[in-house]
Amino acid sequence: xxxxxxxxxxxxxxxxxxxxxxxxxxxxxxxxxxxxxxxxxxxxxxxxxxxxxxxxxxxxxxxxxxxxxxxxxxxxxxxxxxxxxxxxxxx
Numbered sequence: 001x002x003x004x005x006x007x008x009x010x011x012x013x014x015x016x017x018x019x020x021x022x023x024x025x026x027x028x029x030x031x032x033x034x035x036x037x038x039x040x041x042x043x044x045x046x047x048x049x050x051x052x053x054x055x056x057x058x059x060x061x062x063x064x065x066x067x068x069x070x071x072x073x074x075x076x077x078x079x080x081x082x083x084x085x086x087x088x089x090x091x
Contacts, residue, residue: 016080019073026070033059033066 001018004010037059044052 011080016077019077019080023070023073023077026066026073029066030063030070033062 001015001022004012004015004018009015037056040052040055040059044050
């Protein structure tokens with residue numbers, strides 16, 4: 001995306017595709033963090049070791065940061081989706 005912006009192609013079909021890829025990656029990262037939280041909680045229960053509250057809270061902060069990135073990407077994606085020049089190239 002930054003390369004397209006540098007080449008003055010910020011409002012192109014390629015930048016829209018890269019934003020979609022970034023958005024999919026953010027949801028994948030959130031899913032993987034959730035799997036990490038579940039495995040941490042299960043491991044803490046099974047081993048009867050220390051409480052997993054600290055790592056869980058760090059994971060939740062990571063989810064918050066990733067969600068903010070996803071929201072920013074969505075906000076950048078909306079004007080590109082509504083641009084008639086880009087949509088006419090798709091047809």
